[in-house]
Amino acid sequence: AISARLLDVSKHYGRPGSSEVVALSHVALDVERGEFTAVMGPSGSGKSTLMHCLAGLDRPTSGRVVIAERDITDLGDTELTILRRRDIGFIFQAFNLIPTLTAAENIELPFRLDGRRPDGEERAWITHLTQVLGLSDRLGHRPNELSGGQQQRVAIARALATRPQLVIADEPTGNLDSRTATEVQHLLRAAATDFGQTIVMVTHDPIAASIADRIVFLADGRIVRQERGLDPAAVS
Ligand code: ADP
Ligand code: ADP
Helix, strand or coil, X not given: CCCXXXXXXXXXXXXXXXXXXXXXXEEEEEECCXXXXXXXXXXXXXXXXXXXXXXXXXXXXXXXXXXXXEECCXXXXXXXXXXXXXXXXXXXXXXXXXXXXXXXXXXXXXXXXXXXXXXXXXXXXXXXXXXXXXXXXXXXXXXXXXXXXXXXXXXXXXXXXXXXXXEEEECCCCCCCHHHHHHHHHHHHHHHHCCCCEEEEECCCHHHHHCCCEEEEEECCEEEEEEECCCHHHCC
16 A cells, blocks of 8 residues: 655645635645545535545645655656556546446446456456445446446446555545445445555545544645544444
8 A cells, every 4th residue: 555645735726816716725644554534624625625636636736745655746647647547546526437438347447547457356356346336237337327326336436446555535425325325434444454555535424434544624725633533443
């Protein structure tokens, strides 16, 4: 697994002056390898921006982003894309599925982008994921034939399919019924505990957040508080 670090990161949108929005202001965050961190905070507090910066999808206005001991702040787009494909699973708030591909093809996309197909063990893991997520009978459907909750589950399966070392999940359970949400929380908890993956998850649900090792609270683009989550052993 890899660590993720934000060093004094600020992110401004718009032009300096009247239209400028400060989405993140001098944020320092240090996520250790294999650690499960939950991020909470009101709407507009900068959670999505923080996740995008951590995943190399968005560039900070100032400060540094370090992934796996490597400063990625000044990497070019090509290098960032390679890093993301190799090491990072991102569960977007807007699922970002490819409309022309079936659910199964969307889930296997990370392998295709890596120029290969899942091997036997990986295929067994994907089958397990799709069963746990209740997608087994939807694998041949395209996104527009799936409900919002089903699309979200496909996005989760896709993000976890390659067992990426860093999983960035922006409200992964927002559209799910409580039973499926619980399954997703267990998948993420097991990813950290059993496979040493590093997880950063935005959630509005205090119970979901409590399964994390640590909860980080954002307000107005700043980290205002940090708490320990539940002892992971108490969850399983
Ligand atoms: P959260 O995820 O906590 O709701 P965001 O990171 O989405 O917060 O947004 C933080 C602030 O940055 C908000 O004021 C939002 O309106 C603003 N913002 C986010 N993305 C953009 C953008 N692309 N352009 C301009 N402002 C943005
Ligand atoms: P969910 O519990 O995930 O929110 P919905 O109530 O939205 O599910 O959908 C119920 C069923 O209808 C789902 O099994 C889904 O496959 C199907 N469905 C939803 N939207 C569409 C659509 N646009 N086209 C075809 N089938 C759909």
